[in-house]
Amino acid sequence: MAALKLAMDAEEVTRFVAGVYPASTDFGWTIQSLEPGACTVRMRVGQNDIRPGGTVSGPTMFALADVTAYLIVLAHVGPRELAVTTSASIHFLSRPPFGDLIARGRLLKLGRRLAVADMHIDSAVSGDLVAQATATYALPPA
Amino acid sequence: MAALKLAMDAEEVTRFVAGVYPASTDFGWTIQSLEPGACTVRMRVGQNDIRPGGTVSGPTMFALADVTAYLIVLAHVGPRELAVTTSASIHFLSRPPFGDLIARGRLLKLGRRLAVADMHIDSAVSGDLVAQATATYALPPA
Amino acid sequence: MAALKLAMDAEEVTRFVAGVYPASTDFGWTIQSLEPGACTVRMRVGQNDIRPGGTVSGPTMFALADVTAYLIVLAHVGPRELAVTTSASIHFLSRPPFGDLIARGRLLKLGRRLAVADMHIDSAVSGDLVAQATATYALPPA
Amino acid sequence: MAALKLAMDAEEVTRFVAGVYPASTDFGWTIQSLEPGACTVRMRVGQNDIRPGGTVSGPTMFALADVTAYLIVLAHVGPRELAVTTSASIHFLSRPPFGDLIARGRLLKLGRRLAVADMHIDSAVSGDLVAQATATYALPPA
Numbered sequence: 001m002a003a004l005k006l007a008m009d010a011e012e013v014t015r016f017v018a019g020v021y022p023a024s025t026d027f028g029w030t031i032q033s034l035e036p037g038a039c040t041v042r043m044r045v046g047q048n049d050i051r052p053g054g055t056v057s058g059p060t061m062f063a064l065a066d067v068t069a070y071l072i073v074l075a076h077v078g079p080r081e082l083a084v085t086t087s088a089s090i091h092f093l094s095r096p097p098f099g100d101l102i103a104r105g106r107l108l109k110l111g112r113r114l115a116v117a118d119m120h121i122d123s124a125v126s127g128d129l130v131a132q133a134t135a136t137y138a139l140p141p142a
Numbered sequence: 143m144a145a146l147k148l149a150m151d152a153e154e155v156t157r158f159v160a161g162v163y164p165a166s167t168d169f170g171w172t173i174q175s176l177e178p179g180a181c182t183v184r185m186r187v188g189q190n191d192i193r194p195g196g197t198v199s200g201p202t203m204f205a206l207a208d209v210t211a212y213l214i215v216l217a218h219v220g221p222r223e224l225a226v227t228t229s230a231s232i233h234f235l236s237r238p239p240f241g242d243l244i245a246r247g248r249l250l251k252l253g254r255r256l257a258v259a260d261m262h263i264d265s266a267v268s269g270d271l272v273a274q275a276t277a278t279y280a281l282p283p284a
Numbered sequence: 285m286a287a288l289k290l291a292m293d294a295e296e297v298t299r300f301v302a303g304v305y306p307a308s309t310d311f312g313w314t315i316q317s318l319e320p321g322a323c324t325v326r327m328r329v330g331q332n333d334i335r336p337g338g339t340v341s342g343p344t345m346f347a348l349a350d351v352t353a354y355l356i357v358l359a360h361v362g363p364r365e366l367a368v369t370t371s372a373s374i375h376f377l378s379r380p381p382f383g384d385l386i387a388r389g390r391l392l393k394l395g396r397r398l399a400v401a402d403m404h405i406d407s408a409v410s411g412d413l414v415a416q417a418t419a420t421y422a423l424p425p426a
Numbered sequence: 427m428a429a430l431k432l433a434m435d436a437e438e439v440t441r442f443v444a445g446v447y448p449a450s451t452d453f454g455w456t457i458q459s460l461e462p463g464a465c466t467v468r469m470r471v472g473q474n475d476i477r478p479g480g481t482v483s484g485p486t487m488f489a490l491a492d493v494t495a496y497l498i499v500l501a502h503v504g505p506r507e508l509a510v511t512t513s514a515s516i517h518f519l520s521r522p523p524f525g526d527l528i529a530r531g532r533l534l535k536l537g538r539r540l541a542v543a544d545m546h547i548d549s550a551v552s553g554d555l556v557a558q559a560t561a562t563y564a565l566p567p568a
Contacts, residue, residue, distance in 0.1 A: 003164055004242065021194050052163050056229050063201040085200050086195065086398060087420060089373060089515045090232035091542050091560055093535040108558055113397060114370060114422060118515050118558060130464040132534055134517055134546060134558065136371060136420070138398060144336045151346055225470060228540060231515060233400050233418055235393040244296065250416050251377040255539060256512060256564060258375050260416060274392055274402060278513060278562070280540060307479050335510065336447050343489040344510050349486050368477065369484050373515035 004036040004107060007078035013071055015080045029067050032102070039072040039105045042124065045098065055095040056130075061121055062090055065133035068105040069117040075138050076110055080140065086114075090133040099125035113139055146249060149220035155213055158221045165214040171209050171240035174244070181214040181247045187240065198272075199235040202233055203263055207275035210247040210258040215279050218252055222282065228256075232275040255281055261274065288320040288391060291362035297355055300363045313351050316386070323356040323389045326408065329382065336393075339379040345405055346374055349417035352387040353401040359419050360394055364424065370398075374417040383409035397423055430462040430533060433504035439497055441506045455493050458528070465498040465531045468550065471524065481521040482556075483484075487547055488516055491559035494529040495543040499563050502536055507564065516559040525551035539565055 008016065018025055030043030041054040041064065049060040066085060102122045109116040114136060121131040150158065152173040160167055170186030183206065191202040209226060244264045251258040256278060263273040292300065294315040302309055312328030313395060319417040325348065333344040386406045393400040398420060434442065435458040444451055452469030475486040492511060511568040528548045537543065540562060547557040 011185045014145045018180065020534065022162055023190065023192065026190070048165060048168070050165065052223065055226070058230070059205040061203045062208075062230075066200050066204075067486065083192065084197070084237065087231065087371060087400075088200070088204075088561070091534065091562065092226055093542060095226065108517065116371075116519060116558070120184060129534065132542070134515070134560065136517065207344065229513060231418070233392065233420065235400060250375065250413065252364060258416070258513075262555075274418065276373070276418065278325070278375065304488075307476065310474070332449065332452070336448065339510070342492050342514070343485060346488045346492075346514075347485040350488075358438065364500065365478065368481070368518055368521065370519045371515065372484070373513065375513045376511055379510065 004076060004110060006034065006036055006075050008075050009039050010034040013075050014134065016074065017071070017085070019087055020081065024067065027063060027067060028071045029064070031071060033097040037107045039068060039075060039114050041068045041071060041105065042101070043101045045100050050098060054098050056098060056101065057109045058092055061101065061131045062088070062133070064103050064121060065090060065119045065131070065135060068103040068119050069135035071139065072105045072107055072117050073115045076107060077139060086138045088133060088135040090131055094128055094130050096130040097125045101121060101130070114137060146218060146252060148176065148178055148217050150217050152176040155217050158216065159213070162223065163166060166209065169253050171210060173213060176217055179249045181210060181217060183210045183213060183245045185243045185245070185249065187242050192240060195237070196240050198240060198243065200234060203234065203243065203273045204275070205281070206243050206245050206263060207232060207261045207273070207277060210245040211277035211279065214247045214249055214259050215257045217282060218249060227277045228280045230275060230277040232273055234273050236270055236272050238265040238272040239267045241265060243272070257281060288394060289359060289401040290318065290320055290359050294318040297359050300358065301355070303339070304365065308351065311347060311351060313348070315355060318359055321391045323359060324372060325351060325355060325387045326389070326391065327351045327385045329384050332346050332390040334382060337379070338382050338384065340385065342376060345376065345415045347383065348385050348387050348405060349403045349415070349419060350373060350405050352389040353419035355408050356389045356391055356401050357399045360391060361423060370420045370422045372417060374415055378412055378414050380414040381409045383407060387416070418423065430502060432460065432462055432501050434501050438459040439501050441532060442500065443497070446507065451552065453489060453564055454492060455490070457497060463533045464465060465494060465501060467494045467497060467529045467531065469527045469529070471526050476524060479521070480524050482527065484518060487518065487527065487557045488514070488559070490527050490529050490547060491545045491557070491561060493517060494531040494545050495561035495563065498531045498533055498543050498552065499541045502533060512562045513562045514559060514561040516557055518557050520554055520556050521566060522549040522556040524550045541565060549558070
């Protein structure tokens with residue numbers, strides 16, 4: 001893969017997403033760092049995200065993985081409207097205690113038509129790795 | 143796989159889940175049919191589930207797949223608290239128009255320690271198949 | 285998804301694959317049935333496919349899922365050289381006894397750029413469902 | 427996850443596998459490095475592994491991911507016979523040129539009942555990342 005270059009910085013990505021997809025800000029995500037090929041996203045976890053036993057729900061972790069993949073792809077391809085995710089898989093590794101989550105995303109592939117991102121999700125409370133996910137995006141023709 | 147038998151009917155499953163996991167009823171799911179090895183679940187789609195372009199978000203489809211896998215496993219193993227999903231994968235096949243979704247779940251495996259369910263998700267509006275998902279559950283020792 | 289139509293019949297698909305990919309015939313696969321949206325493929329299992337305990341290896345089941353996805357996609361898009369699989373996931377459901385395997389493939393999506401196929405693999409010996417797989421193909425521009 | 431400790435070194439793992447599963451040595455794999463939580467495995471690629479276009483077949487990459495997951499799990503749990511893989515997913519990122527492959531495996535989870543490993547596969551020829559895979563193993567009761 002050729003060297004990756006950012007097309008937008010964290011502030012530009014955040015502003016673009018807030019414009020085209022205002023509701024996404026309800027998810028409570030914040031880009032913590034963004035560099036070529038890598039992006040860290042923090043997600044605020046609330047009462048709606050709790051599962052019995054005080055753990056964070058799987059769909060909440062999935063939503064964080066999904067938004068992280070979206071943000072990292074967008075940061076590299078620039079402000080054009082993307083196709084949705086085409087597929088994703090997630091492994092739940094340990095039960096997160098109630099509290100915020102942090103996803104460390106990496107771009108594994110950025111082709112003309114497909115992008116693949118890998119996410120490791122940590123609990124911001126315990127620091128443990130709680131999930132790993134991979135997502136594929138279909139990119140619209142430029 | 144030995145012949146599958148239900149341990150609870152749809153009403154018992156619904157009541158059990160409402161008891162241990164009250165917030166889940168906010169997802170707006172309803173069991174439409176339940177028989178050995180198969181379960182159909184309808185999910186109400188609301189304003190929070192919309193993506194740009196008027197389509198339903200991926201995490202919403204994932205949440206429906208996840209709850210369907212949970213319900214079908216629970217219906218077969220009975221009212222004991224389950225381990226969470228250990229892994230799941232989802233393929234988004236076509237963009238659902240805004241509106242409710244229906245998941246047709248089937249139990250592919252029900253072992254002593256692991257259960258695997260396959261879900262096909264249709265748009266209740268267009269009738270199209272919009273996603274396919276597979277989820278694995280770890281079962282607690284009986 | 286619009287109604288599916290075959291572009292080639294089983295004999296044409298087999299002849300095309302033998303031409304562009306002669307080594308594939310060593311896998312010992314045979315198309316048993318082919319109709320719009322569905323294809324059944326039998327694979328001869330040999331000594332190289334055994335795992336300790338007399339079961340069939342996971343990579344052998346993966347290879348059958350992969351070739352089935354390739355055959356079903358090819359049958360619908362016609363004799364053009366395809367991109368390779370972009371991703372695949374497989375769940376091993378029960379240990380197959382030593383003996384041939386049969387994959388029942390279904391096309392879940394046939395878009396302009398991506399195709400997704402679902403495979404259920406049965407043991408030809410016991411008749412049990414032994415694996416489920418999903419594969420995505422990127423289609424070359426027509 | 428508690429700190430990981432190796433139960434066997436590379437030589438012990440190799441000897442154990444050659445004993446219980448002699449045919450596996452035909453795959454031509456060699457452990458290049460092994461440390462707590464991580465393992466690098468090189469696979470010899472031969473004429474049977476070629477796909478049209480001179481690339482390495484998907485099932486060959488899958489087989490390397492599968493054996494790497496097996497080796498890394500075995501190295502940490504010790505010389506007991508393992509359950510087979512329960513599920514695996516693989517993303518093909520770029521077409522490998524004909525030649526050997528190297529998998530960098532990492533243990534993401536080592537529970538009492540399940541282990542999850544992540545593999546990045548590089549071409550030994552080009553150095554490019556060509557695939558990413560994740561595999562889950564069910565561990566037998568100790």
